[in-house]
Amino acid sequence: xxxxxxxxxxxxxxxxxxxxxxxxxxxxxxxxxxxxxxxxxxxxxxxxxxxxxxxxxxxxxxxxxxxxxxxxxxxxxxxxxxxxxxxxxxxxxxxxxxxxxxxxxxxxxxxxxxxxxxxxxxxxxxxxxxxxxxxxxxxxxxxxxxxxxxxxxxxxxxxxxxxxxxxxxxxxxxxxxxxxxxxxxxxxxxxxxxxxxxxxxxxxxxxxxxxxxxxxxxxxxxxxxxxxxxxxxxxxxxxxx
Amino acid sequence: xxxxxxxxxxxxxxxxxxxxxxxxxxxxxxxxxxxxxxxxxxxxxxxxxxxxxxxxxxxxxxxxxxxxxxxxxxxxxxxxxxxxxxxxxxxxxxxxxxxxxxxxxxxxxxxxxxxxxxxxxxxxxxxxxxxxxxxxxxxxxxxxxxxxxxxxxxxxxxxxxxxxxxxxxxxxxxxxxxxxxxxxxxxxxxxxxxxxxxxxxxxxxxxxxxxxxxxxxxxxxxxxxxxxxxxxxxxxxxxxx
Numbered sequence: 001x002x003x004x005x006x007x008x009x010x011x012x013x014x015x016x017x018x019x020x021x022x023x024x025x026x027x028x029x030x031x032x033x034x035x036x037x038x039x040x041x042x043x044x045x046x047x048x049x050x051x052x053x054x055x056x057x058x059x060x061x062x063x064x065x066x067x068x069x070x071x072x073x074x075x076x077x078x079x080x081x082x083x084x085x086x087x088x089x090x091x092x093x094x095x096x097x098x099x100x101x102x103x104x105x106x107x108x109x110x111x112x113x114x115x116x117x118x119x120x121x122x123x124x125x126x127x128x129x130x131x132x133x134x135x136x137x138x139x140x141x142x143x144x145x146x147x148x149x150x151x152x153x154x155x156x157x158x159x160x161x162x163x164x165x166x167x168x169x170x171x172x173x174x175x176x177x178x179x180x181x182x183x184x185x186x187x188x189x190x191x192x193x194x195x196x197x198x199x200x201x202x203x204x205x206x207x208x209x210x211x212x213x214x215x216x217x218x219x220x221x222x223x224x225x226x227x228x229x230x231x232x233x234x235x236x237x238x239x240x241x
Numbered sequence: 242x243x244x245x246x247x248x249x250x251x252x253x254x255x256x257x258x259x260x261x262x263x264x265x266x267x268x269x270x271x272x273x274x275x276x277x278x279x280x281x282x283x284x285x286x287x288x289x290x291x292x293x294x295x296x297x298x299x300x301x302x303x304x305x306x307x308x309x310x311x312x313x314x315x316x317x318x319x320x321x322x323x324x325x326x327x328x329x330x331x332x333x334x335x336x337x338x339x340x341x342x343x344x345x346x347x348x349x350x351x352x353x354x355x356x357x358x359x360x361x362x363x364x365x366x367x368x369x370x371x372x373x374x375x376x377x378x379x380x381x382x383x384x385x386x387x388x389x390x391x392x393x394x395x396x397x398x399x400x401x402x403x404x405x406x407x408x409x410x411x412x413x414x415x416x417x418x419x420x421x422x423x424x425x426x427x428x429x430x431x432x433x434x435x436x437x438x439x440x441x442x443x444x445x446x447x448x449x450x451x452x453x454x455x456x457x458x459x460x461x462x463x464x465x466x467x468x469x470x471x472x473x474x475x476x477x478x479x480x481x482x
Contacts, residue, residue: 021287056278148391152385
């Protein structure tokens with residue numbers, strides 16, 4: 001087991017393999033929307049893809065069980081559709097802390113297109129929900145999205161390095177208000193999209209109802225929660241031992 | 242060339258192949274997030290995936306050129322990340338007209354997960370942007386997303402048939418206001434997510450600037466526009482001949 005930069009352990013060989021497959025899948029997804037090969041070749045390639053899926057299907061994790069690489073306390077989620085290194089859907093966006101919030105660079109490709117040449121408007125929503133949510137997590141204020149608002153100032157170009165930012169602006173009790181932006185890396189202070197979100201930690205009983213069946217890879221009950229939640233630090237300490 | 246239900250022509254063999262590959266890719270994406278095979282097997286499968294991507298990359302369409310199956314007038318987009326039959330990212334959502342708006346059924350899987358067992362909050366944004374945008378298109382009022390607001394009433398379950406609705410509530414000049422919901426198919430009148438959007442047709446000169454390089458597969462300039470736009474009906478008539 002290898003500790004990551006936040007001190008929680010994971011299987012480095014498995015992480016490397018999941019990241020390898022994730023990157024390769026993203027390459028295949030990109031190739032699939034750019035290709036101009038004839039129909040017969042598309043069917044042949046579909047055969048290869050079915051074979052690959054069949055091999056992955058030889059062993060699967062039980063429903064409700066998180067992947068062994070995931071950390072429900074640190075919110076490391078390898079298949080997250082925005083940030084997951086193993087996700088074929090994710091750009092992926094790598095977020096890190098900066099003073100007051102989180103920041104990350106990302107480039108979208110043709111698979112994420114809406115109007116020709118530009119990012120699908122909904123993709124900005126997908127990404128900003130993650131950026132704002134990650135800002136709450138880094139601030140120890142995890143909650144589920146209760147409201148998300150986006151103002152689209154200019155179209156977001158594809159194949160262009162972008163910078164996404166998010167920061168918690170207010171919090172009290174179970175509720176956090178967060179703002180964020182998408183801009184090009186070349187003009188980081190000229191927002192293309194501005195977002196605001198409200199994230200709410202569900203009440204204990206609701207949280208238990210929502211996540212009753214969620215376990216980590218060892219089979220332990222592992223609902224998402226804030227690090228200040230009574231069960232979380234104990235679990236984190238155990239994981240580090 | 243085969244006419245589809247809206248009378249525009251396309252290559253049926255190519256459409257069938259793109260849909261086959263799209264469905265197969267979605268199966269692979271799903272398998273990739275459920276798998277529990279060992280690291281060595283993941284690397285081997287990555288090798289297969291690279292081979293598949295390499296074969297698709299043997300011929301690619303030029304930047305700015307829409308796929309031959311796309312119809313810029315009817316907004317048929319085979320690789321749209323929400324509705325595209327060829328998209329590995331799309332659930333896909335199939336939208337149709339209903340009195341006053343559009344409706345479609347969709348089921349999300351583990352690749353779209355946010356909180357364990359539930360849809361990523363941003364995925365609701367991605368889908369609703371598409372649903373609201375499609376409602377404007379069906380009403381002949383295409384515009385780009387200017388604002389999107391989402392209220393999350395309850396978590397959206399995975400592996401559960403959902404119904405999405407959108408309808409234009411107001412329009413004037415270049416601007417349309419649209420509302421929509423996500424609910425389970427079992428309880429379609431109990432919204433899990435409520436959305437509102439404002440879509441704006443960019444001014445002619447801005448539209449030309451945004452989409453200057455966009456062509457259809459024949460090389461003709463093909464910017465997105467409303468069907469009432471001067472160039473669109475002419476192009477549609479030509480396509481049908």
